[in-house]
Amino acid sequence: MTELSWQRTAPGSRAGASPERRRRRGDGRVALFFIAPVLIGFAIFYLYPTVRGVWWSFTDYSLLAKPEPVGFENYANVLRDPEFWNSMKVTLYYVVVNVGSQTVLALVLAALMHRLTRSVVLRTTLLLPWLVPNVTVGLIWLWLLDTNLGFVNHLLGSMGLDTVGFFTDPSLVIPTISLINTWAYVGYTALLFYAGMLQIPQDTFEAASIDGAGELRTFAQITVPLLRPILALVLVVSLIGSFQIFDTVAVATKGGPVNASRVIYYYIYQQAFTYFHMGYAATMAVFLVVLLGVLTFIQLRMLRASESQIA
Incomplete structure (x- = not known):
């Protein structure tokens, strides 16, 4: 068997592992579907307020007027x-x-x-x-x-x-x-x-x-x-x-x-x-x-x- 044919049929090669990889890719999509509500909630109620709060910390904001940047x-x-x-x-x-x-x-x-x-x-x-x-x-x-x-x-x-x-x-x-x-x-x-x-x-x-x-x-x-x-x-x-x-x-x-x-x-x-x-x-x-x-x-x-x- 030549080196090229051995590489094509060896365990772990792209051709032999493709079904397993496709199954893992499918599991990843299912997992992402189930955790999507948590990720969305985290982004809306935690990540966005955090970024917004850090930005406000560099401004003069009184809730009654637009924020004005003041640096540090x-x-x-x-x-x-x-x-x-x-x-x-x-x-x-x-x-x-x-x-x-x-x-x-x-x-x-x-x-x-x-x-x-x-x-x-x-x-x-x-x-x-x-x-x-x-x-x-x-x-x-x-x-x-x-x-x-x-x-x-x-x-x-x-x-x-x-x-x-x-x-x-x-x-x-x-x-x-x-x-x-x-x-x-x-x-x-x-x-x-x-x-x-x-x-x-x-x-x-x-x-x-x-x-x-x-x-x-x-x-x-x-x-x-x-x-x-x-x-x-x-x-x-x-x-x-x-x-x-x-x-x-x-x-x-x-x-x-x-x-x-x-x-x-x-x-x-x-x-x-x-x-x-x-x-x-x-x-x-x-x-x-x-x-x-x-x-x-x-x-x-x-x-x-x-x-x-x-x-």
Whole structure:
């Protein structure tokens, strides 16, 4: 057989692989057809607003007149704006308290469910606060924690204790909002950790028990390291969600008292829809996107999210 005829009949040649390639091309068209609605929705509701917002950040736009290009003036003004940096500081404080408390409580709840009970009723109960709209959650806790009429302060007064200004004390307002949102999301986060724990082979825990490892040591040295991909996912999602805190602040405090709870999202909202500085608000949004991208990249690299020891 000549070299030319061998090349024509060899496995993997164009003639031999053409049916397979045609089938793959057909599968690609079918896949594109099914994901087309998602791609269209992404382009309309995410990509286009993002591009539009970046363009607005280089303009002086007030919603009442046509945008006028101003170059990098908005970016320079943001860097010199003390209120912007104060809102970032308030937001970072909220993120640390909320993500820290939510992650720790969720890990504990997931470990208790995994080791003690796997009740469907319990899992459903944990998920209920997450299903309640954020505005409703804010209103419920606003009434419960009100300084004068709230049930919690009424209970404290009945025990002879002083009332607490949960939403009126500048030193307490951010921890209060953080714990409210921890209450709302900890069940959902715990179920994510619980699902990850179910993927860990049971014989791993049995081997640790035979070696004499207690519950705390097993949790710290086996469960948590093996949950690294899930932990990375939860931390990234929680971080992004915490920076987007708006509903509870808008309902309960409106940024007060004395801007002690004015987080970055609420400040952007004020600039855009209260003062009609749409271009300036878009600039702050661009800063926030870049910051979240950097923090997410750092988290994924530090946690080595792509690596998993679960076999």
